[in-house]
Amino acid sequence: MASSKKITDGELIARVNGDISDALGYHDIINEQRELAMEYYYGLPLGNEVDGRSQYVDSSVMDTIEWIKPSLMRVFASGDEMVTFNPVGPEDVEMAQQATDYVNHIFTKDNNGWEILYTWFTDALLQKNGIVKCYWDEYEDWNREEYNGLDEQEFNALVISPAIEIIEHTPYSDDYGAKHDVVISRKSYTGKVKVENVPPEEFLISREAKTIEDARFTCHRVLKTLSELRLMYPDEDLDPSDLGSGEEDSFAWQTTLARYEYDSSVGMPWSQNPLTSDDQSLNTYWLHESFMRIDYDGDGIAELRKICSVGQKVLANEEIDSIPFISITPIKIPHKFFGLSIADLVLDIQRIKSTLMRNLMDNMYNQNFGRYAVLEGQANLDDLLTQRPGGVVRVKSPNAIMPLATPQLEQSSFSMLEYLDNLRESRSGVNKYSQGLNENALTSHTTATAVNATMTAAQSRVELIARCFAETGVKELMRNIYELVLKNQDHQRVVRLRNKWVPVRPDMWRDKMDCTVSVGIGNGNRDQQLMHLTTMLQFAGDAMRGGLKIVNEKNMYNMGAALVKNMGFQNVDDFLTDPDSVPPEQPSGEESMQQAELQLKQKELEIKAADIQVKMQKMQQEAAKDAVDAQLKMAELQLEAKQGRGVAIG
Secondary structure (H helix, E strand, C coil), rough: CCCCCCCHHHHHHHHHHHHHHHHHHHHHHCCCCHHHHHHCCCCCCCCCCCCCCCCCCCCCHHHHHHHHHHHHHHHHCCCCCCEEECCCCCCHHHHHHHHHHHHHHHEEEEEEEEHHHHHHHHHHHHCCCEEEEEEEEEEEEEEEEEEEEHHHHHHHHEEECCCCCEEEEEEEEEECCCEEEEEEEEEEEEEEEEEECCCCCHHHCCCCCCCCCCCCEEEEEEEEEEEHHHCCCCCCCCCCCCCCCCCCCHHHHHHHHHHHHCCCCCCCCCCCCCCCCCCCCCEEEEEEEEEEEEECCCCCEEEEEEEECCCCCEEEEECCCCEEEEEEECCCCCCCCCEHHHHHHHHHHHHHHHHHHHHHHHHHHHHHEEEEECCCCCCEEEHHCCCCCCCCCCCCCCCCCEEEEECCCCHHHHHHHHHHHHHHHHHHHHHHHHHCCCCCCCCCCCCHHHHHHHHHHHHHHHHHHHHHHHHHHHHHHHHHHHHHHHHHHCCCCEECCCCCCECCCHHCCCCEEEEEEECCCCCHHHHHHHHHHHHHHHHHHHHHHHHCCCCCCHHHHHHHHHHHHHHCCCCCCCCCCHHHHHHCCCCCHHHHHHHHHHHHHHHHHHHHHHHHHHHHHHHHHHHHHHHHHHHHHHHHHHHHHHCCCCCCCC
């Protein structure tokens, strides 16, 4: 039963702030893990260092992540078609191709898609989940227009619009009455699809959510100065006392600091939280852009609403269709939103390797320089502590200095280091072959088949990550771009697609189409595909030369196009010509004469056939007329017989 009671602004902000507070508590432990991952990624001190001893820090976290990223970027960003849209029916083939080209153009050209992917993947590999925000960014556009010789009625009709701003106005009179020359600036609203990365610490989600789609509450929060807030919301009376502060979440700020701690050249004082300023307009506040399901209008059904707020102030409140966030995670945990990062897998390995390497380096230092037992008062300590070639140490007795034995390095320590490297390889899929670091990879004792098998096995982990990114993130992002232009772009836009200027009208597209993501992993798979395509082309060529009707020109073109794309070339038209685009060959003069004669004879035969058909129709009409006359004559005779007339019939 509907409550029929609309929620007040006070109740709304109370619910929003309650959800924000609950989400912050849920994210505290996640932010701690993210902060730790960034410290290990940068190779910062572990916190257990001892003065005078080795302080070496291993770089397993950074090495593993940085070696995974090239494979992922090659998969998604090496071509122009990261995503393809499949036609629903044969009539949708051209439209699906245009949608594919245009959506990829919007992401790669309008939004610097390569950098977005790089940041998105890095956040996921390092900080569990990578978040991007995809939305329609509408903005005002002013166009200058000039009009001359307007009469009074035309002038008033022009300037009455609130979207018009007069720049220059020159009134005058002529023989026909009052005239106006005017220069105006016309305001229009336009927009485009905007895709941007969201820092993980700026994203909140309700603790019970398993995906963004089923989340009851999500939020993007950004620190804004009071000046920025007033520019964004000029109609709002923003009292600093109602805006709260930017210090409500220490972990978010600590995470931000951890991101910049490796390079302190930004000039930010790490000892304090620079959220306040002597200039009140530069004080910072958390602006929350919340997306929550709530029964705002009191009809008993919760709708999805976008609510912008700062402190105790609601700045915007509107009903929307979908949540603009897309999340990816390299290791997805079923029934949970947050997955595992690659950093989570190798944190302990980096810590153990750092400890082992410190002990080994301390041991080597002690062996090189040694330790000594000295009889008190029998040796000059300054001479002993001054290490130099040929140095002399003054003593008062022969046995005043005695070296202390330093334990030898345990070989098990090196075995342990090798074990840890193998463990890291098995967890992450990054090994010496994929890194190009193994000098014995192509020796006579190691076959190319064995190396390829090892690389393929290692790449399977990376392939799974890429597939997870494709199915749970990239495909959803591209579908969102498609739906945004379908819903909001109501005008034609001319863009360069496939080296041609093409007019695009998204409002003519079909509402729903299937979407697939093109994913191919690594050079190994590409080399295998190249070998298979070459074999297929050779077989198809032999079949055509042998007269077998199992392939045609279109089949050969498709195989050649796949071969060109496999080689890394994007524009197939530069190398091959589609047989469907070639016009039919014009016949020669003699052939044209023969064709004309054949056509003439065919025409004559058609005319004769038409004459025969006309004669047959005439004969049928005459036969039908005779039959009708006979029937009439018979009817007349029968009538006369009934009237008693003696008419002989025979």
